[in-house]
């Protein structure tokens with residue numbers, strides 16, 4: 001995409017606002033390969049080879065026992081899949097590892113790459129629904145360094161996985177549903193998967209990312225990636241000179257609105273007159289001639305022509321009246337939900353549910369447990385910052401394991 005490509009109709013599917021699995025990419029294909037796992041052809045996926053047995057500690061079922069044929073599938077059935085009650089320690093039937101990484105976005109694969117190269121043969125528990133993370137639901141990524149012509153999100157994630165696997169990382173496609181992060185008598189933390197499979201590790205890196213909150217109104221799903229975006233930094237560029245709006249009243253909404261004025265005039269839509277955003281941001285927006293406000297307004301529907309967004313219906317909650325605002329693009333900035341519920345309160349979280357790390361490190365409050373990427377980063381939330389933090393988590397975990 002260049003700045004000369006100003007016709008939004010050309011952009012259909014090119015900007016990266018699609019958030020739901022199954023949303024169409026530019027070529028009309030589903031997530032690159034039409035498969036549910038979003039990782040290209042899944043080659044190499046889910047392939048804990050015989051090799052992986054080396055990564056397991058002696059005397060235990062190795063992940064080599066995991067369903068090595070389960071390439072690209074979500075749940076790898078194992079001999080102990082029925083062991084759903086093994087929440088805290090059944091070392092004899094659990095798979096044991098030196099280090100397990102939970103999550104397979106840029107942070108997870110980068111951590112796996114570093115730990116793989118360091119000889120730790122990490123296991124990546126990739127998640128069942130979106131292995132590869134948020135970028136598998138994206139088309140062109142233009143701001144990941146090293147790709148002057150941009151790169152398709154699923155291709156980037158597939159390459160990261162391949163690189164990590166090349167150095168000995170193995171993968172299980174399932175969700176962690178329960179954890180015991182304090183060490184058992186043998187010095188292992190316990191992770192129980194949705195399948196019932198139990199994995200134990202001396203160190204754990206949490207890279208489970210976060211999810212954009214949705215408006216849940218008609219048209220939102222249909223036009224995701226076709227005018228509805230959740231990431232101003234990612235997609236603002238594609239709306240140069242267009243009619244755009246931001247929904248929300250917090251810091252992110254104001255930051256997005258201010259950022260987007262580089263490309264176009266912006267309307268900020270908020271359901272009431274007061275804002276949660278900090279005063280400095282509100283003042284900056286109020287004095288910016290490129291930002292207009294539609295207050296006491298909630299988006300009740302996103303309308304379009306079948307191809308792309310053409311506007312929104314706004315509802316005034318005070319009297320129930322409605323109005324229409326013509327738009328080319330709508331940026332939804334009503335917050336993120338970090339994926340931390342499965343931790344059951346064992347790791348210190350901030351007020352918004354993000355994992356708190358110790359100073360500039362990736363250490364959590366639990367010894368041997370590290371966190372990286374969006375799940376521990378309420379501020380930057382970019383692929384490259386997640387990858388960088390994944391690198392730091394790997395080095396922190398390595399230092400812990402080598403202590």
Ligand SMILES: Cc1cc2nc3c(=O)[nH]c(=O)nc-3n(C[C@H](O)[C@H](O)[C@H](O)COP(=O)(O)OP(=O)(O)OC[C@H]3O[C@@H](n4cnc5c(N)ncnc54)[C@H](O)[C@@H]3O)c2cc1C
Nearest residue numbers: 103104105106107127133134176208209373374381382383
């Ligand atoms: C539509 C869209 C477009 C974007 N475009 C860009 C862009 O152009 N450039 C850019 O830099 N950034 C972009 N981003 C942001 C970028 O995708 C994120 O910052 C980045 O993916 C965060 O990486 P992560 O590794 O922290 O987590 P994620 O990528 O969110 O990965 C989290 C992983 O954790 C797994 N997981 C979650 N819970 C569990 C569990 N209980 N058990 C096991 N696994 C679990 C998930 O399956 C997933 O694999 C975009 C985001 C979206 C949604």
